[in-house]
Amino acid sequence: xxxxxxxxxxxxxxxxxxxxxxxxxxxxxxxxxxxxxxxxxxxxxxxxxxxxxxxxxxxxxxxxxxxxxxxxxxxxxxxxxxxxxxxxxxxxxxxxxxxxxxxxxxxxxxxxxxxxxxxxxxxxxxxxxxxxxxxxxxxxxxxxxxxxxxxxxxxxxxxxxxxxxxxxxxxxxxxxxxxxxxxxxxxxxxxxxxxxxxxxxxxxxxxxxxxxxxxxxxxxxxxxxxxxxxxxxxxxxxxxxxxxxxxxxxxxxxxxxxxxxxxxxxxxxxxxxxxxxxxxxxxxxxxxxxxxxxxxxxxxxxxxxxxxxxxxxxxxxxxxxxxxxxxxxxxxxxxxxxxxxxxxxxxxxxxxxxxx
Amino acid sequence: xxxxxxxxxxxxxxxxxxxxxxxxxxxxxxxxxxxxxxxxxxxxxxxxxxxxxxxxxxxxxxxxxxxxxxxxxxxxxxxxxxxxxxxxxxxxxxxxxxxxxxxxxxxxxxxxxxxxxxxxxxxxxxxxxxxxxxxxxxxxxxxxxxxxxxxxxxxxxxxxxxxxxxxxxxxxxxxxxxxxxxxxxxxxxxxxxxxxxxxxxxxxxxxxxxxxxxxxxxxxxxxxxxxxxxxxxxxxxxxxxxxxxxxxxxxxxxxxxxxxxxxxxxxxxxxxxxxxxxxxxxxxxxxxxxxxxxxxxxxxxxxxxxxxxxxxxxxxxxxxxxxxxxxxxxxxxxxxxxxxxxxxxxxxxxxxxxxxxxxxxxxxxxxxxxxxxxxxxxxxxxxxxxxxxxxxxxxxxxxxxxxxxxxxxxxxxxxxxxxxxxxxxxxxxxxxxxxxxxxxxxxxxxxxxxxxxxxxxxxxxxxxxxxxxxxxxxxxxxxxxxxxxxxxxxxxxxxxxxxxxxxxxxxxxxxxxxxxxxx
Numbered sequence: 100x101x102x103x104x105x106x107x108x109x110x111x112x113x114x115x116x117x118x119x120x121x122x123x124x125x126x127x128x129x130x131x132x133x134x135x136x137x138x139x140x141x142x143x144x145x146x147x148x149x150x151x152x153x154x155x156x157x158x159x160x161x162x163x164x165x166x167x168x169x170x171x172x173x174x175x176x177x178x179x180x181x182x183x184x185x186x187x188x189x190x191x192x193x194x195x196x197x198x199x200x201x202x203x204x205x206x207x208x209x210x211x212x213x214x215x216x217x218x219x220x221x222x223x224x225x226x227x228x229x230x231x232x233x234x235x236x237x238x239x240x241x242x243x244x245x246x247x248x249x250x251x252x253x254x255x256x257x258x259x260x261x262x263x264x265x266x267x268x269x270x271x272x273x274x275x276x277x278x279x280x281x282x283x284x285x286x287x288x289x290x291x292x293x294x295x296x297x298x299x300x301x302x303x304x305x306x307x308x309x310x311x312x313x314x315x316x317x318x319x320x321x322x323x324x325x326x327x328x329x330x331x332x333x334x335x336x337x338x339x340x341x342x343x344x345x346x347x348x349x350x351x352x353x354x355x356x357x358x359x360x361x362x363x364x365x366x367x368x369x370x371x372x373x374x375x376x377x378x379x380x381x382x383x384x385x386x387x388x389x390x391x392x393x394x395x396x397x398x399x400x401x402x403x404x405x406x407x408x409x410x411x412x413x414x415x416x417x418x419x420x421x422x423x424x425x426x427x428x429x430x431x432x433x434x435x436x437x438x439x440x441x442x443x444x445x446x447x448x449x450x451x452x453x454x455x
Numbered sequence: 456x457x458x459x460x461x462x463x464x465x466x467x468x469x470x471x472x473x474x475x476x477x478x479x480x481x482x483x484x485x486x487x488x489x490x491x492x493x494x495x496x497x498x499x500x501x502x503x504x505x506x507x508x509x510x511x512x513x514x515x516x517x518x519x520x521x522x523x524x525x526x527x528x529x530x531x532x533x534x535x536x537x538x539x540x541x542x543x544x545x546x547x548x549x550x551x552x553x554x555x556x557x558x559x560x561x562x563x564x565x566x567x568x569x570x571x572x573x574x575x576x577x578x579x580x581x582x583x584x585x586x587x588x589x590x591x592x593x594x595x596x597x598x599x600x601x602x603x604x605x606x607x608x609x610x611x612x613x614x615x616x617x618x619x620x621x622x623x624x625x626x627x628x629x630x631x632x633x634x635x636x637x638x639x640x641x642x643x644x645x646x647x648x649x650x651x652x653x654x655x656x657x658x659x660x661x662x663x664x665x666x667x668x669x670x671x672x673x674x675x676x677x678x679x680x681x682x683x684x685x686x687x688x689x690x691x692x693x694x695x696x697x698x699x700x701x702x703x704x705x706x707x708x709x710x711x712x713x714x715x716x717x718x719x720x721x722x723x724x725x726x727x728x729x730x731x732x733x734x735x736x737x738x739x740x741x742x743x744x745x746x747x748x749x750x751x752x753x754x755x756x757x758x759x760x761x762x763x764x765x766x767x768x769x770x771x772x773x774x775x776x777x778x779x780x781x782x783x784x785x786x787x788x789x790x791x792x793x794x795x796x797x798x799x800x801x802x803x804x805x806x807x808x809x810x811x812x813x814x815x816x817x818x819x820x821x822x823x824x825x826x827x828x829x830x831x832x833x834x835x836x837x838x839x840x841x842x843x844x845x846x847x848x849x850x851x852x853x854x855x856x857x858x859x860x861x862x863x864x865x866x867x868x869x870x871x872x873x874x875x876x877x878x879x880x881x882x883x884x885x886x887x888x889x890x891x892x893x894x895x896x897x898x899x900x901x902x903x904x905x906x907x908x909x910x911x912x913x914x915x916x917x918x919x920x921x922x923x924x925x926x927x928x929x930x931x932x933x934x935x936x937x938x939x940x941x942x943x944x945x946x947x948x949x950x951x952x953x954x955x956x957x958x959x960x961x962x963x964x965x966x967x968x969x970x971x972x973x974x
Contacts, residue, residue, distance in 0.1 A: 176853035182509050183582050185823040185852035186869060189893040190860045192582035193853070228504045228650075229633055238649070294681060302689035309686050310677050312652065399677040401652050409501075409651075412851070 141439055148435040152428055159427040160217060160420045164210055167416050174414050175202050181227035181413030200226055213420070223417040225410075232421045239406035240425055242312060246400060247387040249322040251380065254329035259376070261330070262337025263364075269342050277338060281331035293324040293397045310399040321398040325391060329383055336379050340372040373444045381437035388429055493671040494953065494967060497683055498696035501651040501676040505634040508580035512618030516965045517656050517672065519560075520621035520639030523551050523570065523600070524612045526877035528960050529773065530720070532612045536565065536622055536640055537600070546607035546914055551600040551615075558661050559624035560644035567595035573622045574600075574615075576632050583619040584876045587885060609914040613878035618963070642667050642968045652676040668971035669953075680825075687712055687948035694956065694965070695948040699825060700758035706948050716946045717958040718771040720874040722764060723830065725818075725938040726855070726867040730898025733814055734865065740935040742793035746841045748785040752833045753941050757826060764939035767931050768873070771960050774921075775879055777928045783939065790841045799842070807842035815844035820868040821852040830940060831868050856893035864897065870943060871895075874961045883927070884908050887936070896936040904930045 168174070175197040180188040182196065197203060216223055222232040265274040297320060301309040311317045344350060345368060353363045392404035403422060410418035500511045507520070514520040525535035537551040557565040574593045578585050589605040602611065614620070624638035637645050642664060643656040654674040658667050675692075677683050684702035687695035688709040698706065698714075707714055725743070727734050734740065749763035765782030768775040791801075799807035799814055807814045820831045828849045835845040845866070848854075858864030871886070871894060873879040886895025889905050907923050907930075915923065931937070949956045954973045957966055 172851055172854060173857050176857045177851055179582070180851060180853035182504070184509065184511060185821065186872070186894065187582055187875075188853045189582050189856050193856065195581035229506070230650075235650075294685075297682065297685050301691065302685050305689060309689065309691055310682055311675060312649075396678045397682055399652055399675065399679075399682065405678075 140442055144438045144442065145435065148431055148438070152431045155427045155431060156217070156424050157214075159423050160213065161210070163420045163423045164213060164416065167411075167414055167419055168206055170414065172414075174416075175200075177412075177414040178226050181409075181415060196226075213417075222421045225415055225418050227410075227413050227415045227418075232417045235418055236403075236406065236421055236425060238401050239403040239422070242401050243388050243391075243403040246318060246321055246325070246391070246395075246402060247384060249318050250325035250329065250387055251384055253322055253326035254333050254383075255380065257326070258330035258333025259337050262334040263341055263369075265334065265338040266341035266345060269338075274338065277331070277334050281335045284328045284331040287328070288393075289324050289328065289391075290393050290397060292327060293321070293394055296320050296324055297397075312399070312401055321394050321400050324394055324398075325387060329387075332383065333376075333380070337372060337376060340375045341368055344368050344371045370444055374441055377437050377440040377444065381433050384433050385430055388426070493673050494669045494694070494970065495692050496672060496674045496694045496696075496965065496967075497677050497686055497692040498674065499676065499678065499680070499683065500697075501678070502648060502654055502674075503651055505637050505648065506580075507621045507623070507634065508577060508583045508619040512963070513654060513674070514637045514639060514645070515618040515621055515641075515963060517654065517674065518641040518643050518964060518968055519637055519645055519656055520623060521641050522616050522618070522620050523622065524616040526613070526616050526961060526963060528717075528957075530613075530874055530877040530879070530961060532616060532877060535616065536570070540612060546609075547604045549602045549604070549611055551602070553598075553600065554663075556663060557640050559626075559640055560638045560659055561624050561626050562661075563624055563626070565622070565640055567598055567600050569625050570600050570622050571595045572625060572628075574620060576628065577620050580619065584614045584617045584881055585620050588614045588881075607913045609912055610876065610878040610881040610884075613876040614881055616963070617876045643672065646671075665968070667968035669967060672967055684948075687950075690950060690952075692948070693950040693953055696945075698946050698948060700756075703946055704758065711951045712948050713951070714946055714948055715956060715958050716944050717960045718769055719872070719943040719945050719960055719962065720769060720772045720879065721870050721872045721943040722767060722769060722939050723827070723868065723870045723941040723943065724767075725834065725940055726864070726869065726894075726897060727899075727936065727938060728862075728865050728897045729936055730862070731816075731865055733812075733816060735898075736797045737934060738793045738797040739799070740938060742790040742797070742841060743838060743843070744783055744935055744938045745786040745790040745793065746837045746843070747783075747834060747938075747940065748837060749783065749940060750785065752830060756829050756833060757941060757944075759944055762942045762944055764941050766928065767937070767939045768879075768928060769942040772873060772879055775873075775924055775928060777925060777932075780928065780932055783932075787840055794841060794843075801842050805839075805842055806844045813844065814842065815846070816865040817846045817848055818866040818868060819848050819850060819854055819858060819864060821854070822849055823852060824870055827868055827870070834868065834940070859891065859893050859897055868940070869894065871937075872962075877961055877963070880908070880911055884912055887931075899934070899936040901930055901934060 173193065175193040176188060178200070179192040179196045183192050201209070213223075224231050225235050228235065261273070261277055265271070265277045268274060297309045300307045300320060307316055307319050308314075309320065350363060350367055353367050354360075358366075388403065391402065392408055394400070395402040395405045403426065407419065407422045407426075409415075410422060500513070502513060503509070505514075507514070515522065521536045523535050523537040524540070525533045527533055534554075536554055536557060538554050540549055540551045542549050553565060553567060553570065559565060559569075563569075571593050574585070577583060578590060578593065580586060588611060589608050591603045591605045594601050594603075602615075604611065622640065623634065627634055627636050627638045629635045637648075642659055642662040644659040645654070646657050647653070647655040652675060656672050656674075658670045677686065680697065680699040680702055683692070683695050684698055684706055686692040687698075687706055690711060703714065706712060727740055727743070729735050729740075749765075750760060753763035754760045766777060766780050768777070770776045794807055794814075798809045800809070802808040802813065818831055818834065820827045822828050828847070831847045831849070835847050838845050852869070855864065855867045855869060858867070871882075873882050875882050886892045887900075887904055887908065888895065889900035891897050891899070904927060907926050911920060911923050911927075945958060945960075945962065947956070947958055952973055953970050955970050957969065959966055
């Protein structure tokens with residue numbers, strides 16, 4: 100976590116995006132031109148990412164298939180344990196599973212079958228429950244997105260304003276409080292934080308349900324558990340980026356030509372900081388979607404991590420493959436959004452590719 | 456100068472308003488909410504399949520589906536969907552009479568044909584008691600259900616009481632005979648199943664028996680024991696299953712809840728490969744048994760001293776538990792002496808050796824029952840005291856049957872439920888089959904035991920049966936093909952909101968129809 104933060108903070112040496120001699124009027128004209136020229140580069144990004152999505156799907160699903168095949172233990176026994184319960188699996192049920200699923204067929208035949216199904220967008224049925232994989236993964240994917248989205252929104256709503264305010268007076272009181280907050284929230288494991296939140300808000304006050312899924316109040320505790328740690332990171336990254344941009348020449352120029360503090364912040368500082376933040380939020384969004392198994396299990400949240408862990412435990416190959424493909428596609432999707440957001444915020448790549 | 460402060464304050468207010476709005480919304484699960492007409496049941500089991508042959512029997516526990524035969528807490532069979540049954544003189548043909556006027560939840564009548572269709576599908580599934588019973592045919596004749604056997608089999612009604620034999624409406628099954636919806640005949644019908652975590656049921660208005668006092672029940676699967684304990688304590692669950700020993704001690708002190716316990720017909724066993732060059736000697740098995748300090752393990756790890764097993768059958772299996780048998784005790788010196796008699800003498804590093812071979816074996820277990828890995832390490836330490844080196848391998852449960860089949864298994868630790876079907880005889884016949892069994896004996900057989908079990912299965916009078924059960928228990932107690940370690944107690948936390956809760960020792964039903972809201 101510290102490495103990633105350092106890496107992102109290192110990126111924040113951004114040269115000014117806007118020419119120093121521009122006036123307020125010039126900026127307005129420039130924006131109009133930018134908007135007209137933005138469509139083609141965005142289309143190009145989308146095309147590249149679509150190609151990437153296809154190749155990632157193929158690579159990830161094939162890798163999953165090979166990894167699951169090479170995990171220790173007999174596949175049929177594992178699947179039978181998933182189907183019939185851990186203490187009712189027997190050699191007879193494992194044999195039935197083997198015959199039912201054709202696990203005796205050569206591995207390359209099974210893989211070819213999977214590819215053929217993939218081309219038809221048929222993800223197959225779960226080996227354990229017998230339900231279609233898409234049906235099995237609908238709840239996990241939507242639940243994960245719901246939880247990650249809520250946690251991100253909360254973390255941004257708290258972290259970014261705190262970072263901006265802290266950057267106004269580096270080493271001031273709020274800045275130091277933020278540093279303590281970052282260290283404290285990162286040092287607190289989500290599992291412990293989640294339990295503490297349940298104890299306070301659910302057991303003691305009785306305001307919020309500890310677990311469950313479906314009503315609006317269910318998402319609050321798990322989302323806050325995740326958002327606490329993230330908000331500190333966002334505050335830190337925002338603070339460093341904003342503080343650095345504030346010391347740059349173009350900000351000094353904007354101030355000396357008489358722009359008010361609010362105008363400097365909104366037009367120059369925040370927009371520059373947004374490029375760094377968008378990339379960083381993208382990375383954290385992926386961590387949130389993929390890496391919150393502990394929080395999911397604590398709050399009984401039926402997310403993608405939970406589904407994937409169960410599927411691996413039971414060697415439910417189609418579900419593992421489809422879940423991994425879903426995760427890979429989410430990575431591509433989030434990266435696409437970050438790219439498009441970057442293009443929207445930073446006009447330079449557009450200018451380079453589409454000279455006006 | 457003030458914009459930043461205003462921005463900051465604005466966002467904080469917005470966030471707190473959003474949070475408060477969420478928390479103030481009438482959460483159906485909140486402690487003080489008025490939505491209290493729903494009984495909230497919480498347990499560790501997830502809902503992965505609607506198929507009766509798999510999973511944990513959710514739909515019989517929630518009283519959605521019925522079986523032809525029911526059973527009481529002691530395992531005595533009772534009428535279920537069948538009101539009566541009789542067996543032919545040669546013990547090979549059983550006839551079941553259905554409850555008149557019974558209807559499925561979709562409004563269709565229960566016909567013998569529908570029952571036969573359900574049982575035929577159940578019979579085709581592997582690893583179910585029904586598939587293992589010597590059934591030749593199930594037919595619908597003269598408005599009754601007839602089961603023909605290839606040989607006399609007294610536990611048949613008990614086998615038909617197993618959750619995999621539940622009777623579902625024809626509309627429950629899809630084209631490929633997979634279960635698409637659970638349409639049963641019980642006092643509750645399914646309103647919603649949200650896999651893997653939630654099942655909602657409501658009282659069925661055409662149920663002919665006593666109408667249940669509780670109209671709505673909602674089951675929620677919660678994976679972590681800590682979370683379940685907190686839900687029980689905070690009143691977010693009315694009935695909570697699956698508490699770990701530490702949480703149980705804390706919940707005992709909480710207000711507004713009560714803990715109920717019942718001993719289950721389940722024993723934690725050490726499976727021994729009796730065909731093994733080291734473990735085949737009965738003196739070695741007795742030495743292993745004597746090396747175990749069961750009382751200490753039960754007290755320290757299960758937090759329940761009474762769960763130390765003194766014999767294979769727990770006291771709750773009244774017909775099989777033997778009061779007179781000498782309890783399995785802890786005797787380290789005796790264990791060393793037994794090993795010495797078997798030719799194993801201590802080597803330089805404490806591990807006993809014979810003919811230059813060191814006594815080192817592996818023990819397989821799995822973490823699905825959280826006490827198993829810790830008990831395994833306690834056994835490892837106990838056996839080290841007498842010079843047996845044990846390597847504990849915690850893996851997937853399926854590695855035990857797999858190791859049984861390929862012969863690589865040496866020791867295995869697991870919990871065995873003797874009342875998978877209400878009559879333990881059905882389980883024992885399978886587990887002590889002379890050819891061995893995945894979850895039973897391995898490379899061990901005893902002609903006297905086999906013939907006694909077969910006599911019991913053929914149907915004998917009460918006095919003969921009692922003598923036969925005593926004989927079975929005595930053989931297993933002295934030969935130790937499976938070494939008993941601990942018995943099992945099931946606990947549930949019950950909120951003060953409900954009265955009339957009892958735990959079914961056979962775990963067949965949650966008996967929700969007997970519950971009522973307290974005044």
